[in-house]
Amino acid sequence: MxxxxxxxxxxxxxxxxxxxxxxxxxxxxxxxxxxxxxxxxxxxxxxxxxxxxxxxxxxxxxxxxxxxxxxxxxxxxxxxxLARPMKTVILVSQQGHCLNDLLFRVRSSLLPIEVAAIISNHRDFYQLAASYDIPFHHLPVTAATKAQVEQRQLEIIESAGAELVVLARYMQILSNDLCGKLAGRAINIHHSFLPSFKGAKPYHQAHQRGVKLIGATAHYVTADLDEGPIIEQDVARVDHTHTVEDLTARGRDTESQVLARAVKWHSEHRVLLNGHKTVVFR
Structure with a gap:
């Protein structure tokens, strides 16, 4: 063969x-x-x-x-x-546009991955997961339960044999310990053109600064928040008439496309780590 x-x-x-x-x-x-x-x-x-x-x-x-x-x-x-699709686990919170886009691309044979599980701290997308016959794990997170929840997340990831973990708008900060265990195989989508507007509410930060471009960044997860090696980025043009809600709505398409490209390139083994940077053979 x-x-x-x-x-x-x-x-x-x-x-x-x-x-x-x-x-x-x-x-x-x-x-x-x-x-x-x-x-x-x-x-x-x-x-x-x-x-x-x-x-x-x-x-x-x-x-x-x-x-x-x-x-x-x-x-x-x-x-x-290449005959073996990359086993993947997706983490999501309450913003489902990136999750929905990834699942549709997988179903349409546009991404060479197999989504083995979806993990969320909310129940919003259990029906979406069921429609794709993907196991859905609802793991609420509090400060008191964070360590136990991360241990359960890691158990799900390892039992699935996942080579890739995608944070598709998972609005929780992973511990240093979990970041270390997922080094080089966890991709996050940040709704900003990093290194600008790190951390929480980047669209609010962008609106306050009156920027003319908003963006999205897909990067590997590290213990340093929003500092991991960048895989892909893109931007959308905006102006003074756009509200925070406008920026958020417009940014969703950019986020979905950037994350999908990063997942595709990673799953096709086109991304090599080069210190704090990446080499991407597109």
Whole structure:
């Protein structure tokens, strides 16, 4: 059977890396379908994403041989089988536009993910989850129960085998401990063009400053609030006639589109971490 894989890697830059990687794939009968690379002069690191087809070797064999190949190059690498959609858990509160958009895209085969569970601190979207046959977990959060709720959230995420957690307007701040456990696999949508207007009520902040552009930012979740590596951003033009409610309504479309693109690129293994930044092979 012909399998399609994605290999992502990063390592100290040196001559001949593209030749070495393509040579390894040729040696293992890999047919390259898509390839992209980036050399960061600021850090001296090399990044690469290669999509290839291979019928001779299975994932386990390729991974074992890649480990031997990567060691002398000091490579950090991952190998993914594209036939397997990425298991995903979505967290949401009372704003459902991003959740609804993601579910529709999954149903329409526009996102290569499998939503294994939806977790919410409110019951607003249990019927929406049921309409897609997705388990819905209602976990109310208070200051007194936050630790227990996060432990239950982590249990759901791990039992689902989730490789990705999406905070689709989940209006709770995750603890440092949970952020650490989800490092590199949790994406948040912030309704502002970061680094402007961090924290609560960014549309109110934008309105007070009379901005002419509002935006949305999809970023990886870290312990530093709204400071994680940015994956995607977009903006919408506004003017002095727009109220806070107008900004909020207009921003919802931008939020949904930005989050969907970030989830798509992550699930297609197009996003590589580069310190506090990302390399995105679109």
């Amino acid at each position: 012909n399998h399609t894989y994605v290999l992502t890697l990063s390592c100290p830059d040196r001559l001949g890396l593209v030749h070495a990687v393509s040579g390894f794939l040729l040696e293992h009968d890999g047919n390259i379908e898509e390839a992209a690379q980036y050399n960061d002069p600021a850090t001296g690191l090399f990044f690469m994403r290669v999509q290839f087809a291979c019928e001779r070797h299975d994932h386990a064999t390729l991974a074992a041989r890649l480990a031997t190949f990567a060691e002398p190059h000091a490579m950090r690498w991952s190998l993914h089988d």
